[in-house]
Every structure is written in structure tokens, then in C-alpha cells.
Amino acid sequence: MSLSSYPLFKDPLRCFKCQRFGHSKTSCRGTLTCARCAEVGHESTDCTRAEKCVNCKGEHTSFSRNCSAWKQEKEIISTKIKKQISYQEARKLVTSQTPIPGNSYVSVAKKSSSAPSVQKNPDISISKPPDSIVRESPPIANLPISASPSVAPDHMFGAA
Ligand SMILES: [Zn+2]
Ligand SMILES: [Zn+2]
Numbered sequence: 001m002s003l004s005s006y007p008l009f010k011d012p013l014r015c016f017k018c019q020r021f022g023h024s025k026t027s028c029r030g031t032l033t034c035a036r037c038a039e040v041g042h043e044s045t046d047c048t049r050a051e052k053c054v055n056c057k058g059e060h061t062s063f064s065r066n067c068s069a070w071k072q073e074k075e076i077i078s079t080k081i082k083k084q085i086s087y088q089e090a091r092k093l094v095t096s097q098t099p100i101p102g103n104s105y106v107s108v109a110k111k112s113s114s115a116p117s118v119q120k121n122p123d124i125s126i127s128k129p130p131d132s133i134v135r136e137s138p139p140i141a142n143l144p145i146s147a148s149p150s151v152a153p154d155h156m157f158g159a160a
């Protein structure tokens, strides 16, 4: 099988009108949204407002390559092509692995135990408690060792 015929890392298709992924401006049924500030009703050409991403609400333009939503969209597309599955299946795969912060509709209960987000810091367990806290050892006098056991073994075996 030749993978060379597939554009493996194709850039996501982003709509220049509503800034969403997966369709083009000509087939857009969304609202005109600024690619710079994510406000509706104007284009980004003359916009000087603070940058805000439509897709991930981050502090960058909607066409930024640093956008986590854009990266995820790209991952979905390459997954779709590599595994030769539908876009919906690829999206399900990718989003279950890397949920976008801010997309609150992502079900948290789905795979809660898959990602160990809390890492144990080994330095914490190394630190010793102070000596005063350490439990007191029992008095040595109560131990059988102090009762001169050196003569016991020979007598026991000899008597039998
Ligand atoms: Zn659109
Ligand atoms: Zn704007």
C-alpha cells in the first residue's frame, strides 16, 4: 500500500467567514466572525482589538498555528487519513485523548482514569520526620536476649 498518494498532514480547512473548521466560506451557514477578536459582525481586516480565538477562546487569532483547537483539528484529519476512518470517528478518537480546555461539554466521566495527571514527587517521601516523633523502642531489659542464652542450646540437645 502506498501512503504517498495521501496528503498525510493536510492543514485543517478553516472557514474565512465564521472561523470554524471543516467547511469553506462558500458553504458556510454561520455568522461572520472576526478572525482576530472573535466578535461577530465584522471582518478581521481592520480589527485592532485584543486577539481572541473563536475555536478555543485563547489569546490568539483564529488562524494562529498555536491554537490548540487548530492542532487538534489537524490531528483529527491526519488520524482520519492514517486510519482511513470517517471524520466523526477520528474526531471521537482525538478528542477523547486530548480534550480542549474550555469545551465544557466534553464528558469528564468518559475516561477519567486513563491520564495520570498527578505525578508523585519523590522528594516528598524522602524527607524524614524529626527524631522526637519516632516511636520509642521498648526497654531492652524485657527482651529474652539479656537472659544469657549462651548455655541453653547444648543442654537442650543433650537432654534429648
Ligand atoms: Zn463558516
Ligand atoms: Zn475583530
Ligand SMILES: [Zn+2]
Pocket: 053, 054, 055, 056, 057, 058, 060, 061, 062, 066, 067, 068, 069, 070
Ligand atoms: Zn485557538
